[in-house]
Amino acid sequence: MKKDKTHIHWYPGHIAKAERLLKEKLNLVDVVIEVLDARLPISSSYKDIKRILGDKPRLLLLNKSDLVTPEEIKDWIAYIEKISGCPVLTIDTKTNRNFNIIEKKVLELAEPRIQALMAKGLLRRPARVVVVGLPNVGKSSIINKLTKSSKTKTGAKAGVTRQQQWVRINPNIDLLDTPGIIPMRQEDQEIAKKLAFVNSVSENAYSPEIVGKELLTLINENEKYGAKFKEYYGINNNFDLTVENIALARNWIVSGGEPDIERTSQYLLRDFRDGKIGKFILDKIEQ
Numbered sequence: 001m002k003k004d005k006t007h008i009h010w011y012p013g014h015i016a017k018a019e020r021l022l023k024e025k026l027n028l029v030d031v032v033i034e035v036l037d038a039r040l041p042i043s044s045s046y047k048d049i050k051r052i053l054g055d056k057p058r059l060l061l062l063n064k065s066d067l068v069t070p071e072e073i074k075d076w077i078a079y080i081e082k083i084s085g086c087p088v089l090t091i092d093t094k095t096n097r098n099f100n101i102i103e104k105k106v107l108e109l110a111e112p113r114i115q116a117l118m119a120k121g122l123l124r125r126p127a128r129v130v131v132v133g134l135p136n137v138g139k140s141s142i143i144n145k146l147t148k149s150s151k152t153k154t155g156a157k158a159g160v161t162r163q164q165q166w167v168r169i170n171p172n173i174d175l176l177d178t179p180g181i182i183p184m185r186q187e188d189q190e191i192a193k194k195l196a197f198v199n200s201v202s203e204n205a206y207s208p209e210i211v212g213k214e215l216l217t218l219i220n221e222n223e224k225y226g227a228k229f230k231e232y233y234g235i236n237n238n239f240d241l242t243v244e245n246i247a248l249a250r251n252w253i254v255s256g257g258e259p260d261i262e263r264t265s266q267y268l269l270r271d272f273r274d275g276k277i278g279k280f281i282l283d284k285i286e287q
Contacts, residue, residue, distance in 0.1 A: 212265030
């Protein structure tokens with residue numbers, strides 16, 4: 001049967017197995033750091049995270065904040081803190097901004113759990129934390145940033161699979177050195193498309209031509225965003241923002257004088273993901 005190129009077909013392994021593996025990691029820790037893409041503050045989150053976490057405390061990191069404007073992300077921080085009940089930090093793995101605050105927040109969130117253990121007669125131990133999130137939101141980069149000054153492996157904990165190692169970030173925090181991959185059911189194609197826009201979906205799961213067209217459809221809903229795209233690609237304001245017009249403006253032509261849709265779509269997605277066109281947030285705050 002021919003694959004439907006108009007839909008995102010993304011199944012990162014068996015969902016039940018993926019959730020079980022994620023739960024195994026979560027059961028080991030006191031605090032969960034969930035990484036989100038700042039361009040998709042809602043669409044890059046996992047709506048069932050509370051079901052999996054229970055009452056375990058969570059710190060939300062809006063990564064790739066260098067690809068959004070400070071003015072827009074400020075409103076999103078307040079909104080996400082309100083709907084999630086969790087502290088939110090913006091970070092950018094290209095710099096060290098806010099990474100010292102991450103450690104402070106983790107200790108604050110873990111302290112009630114540590115106190116509860118001590119009340120049972122156990123000695124104080126370092127807080128245990130894991131980094132989780134969707135593919136390509138920057139989990140591994142964050143782990144590398146947090147552990148770059150201390151590569152000391154502390155070995156496996158009781159009841160922990162041997163492959164799962166811990167790294168002591170400082171005397172008070174142990175970090176699981178493997179990230180937790182959050183599985184996603186792509187029943188919502190609008191979210192699937194947005195994740196494809198930011199490269200959180202394997203390129204094997206979609207057609208770049210379709211996804212490039214869908215990106216422009218979304219961008220055209222915001223006049224300010226559309227103007228940025230037109231300016232970057234040199235499209236006259238009297239013309240519509242389309243893949244075809246971008247190809248013509250850049251003189252990306254195939255035989256017969258037709259616009260090269262495939263090449264243009266690939267460049268369009270790459271330019272957007274690299275932040276060359278401008279800074280954009282593709283989700284909308286619900287009023």
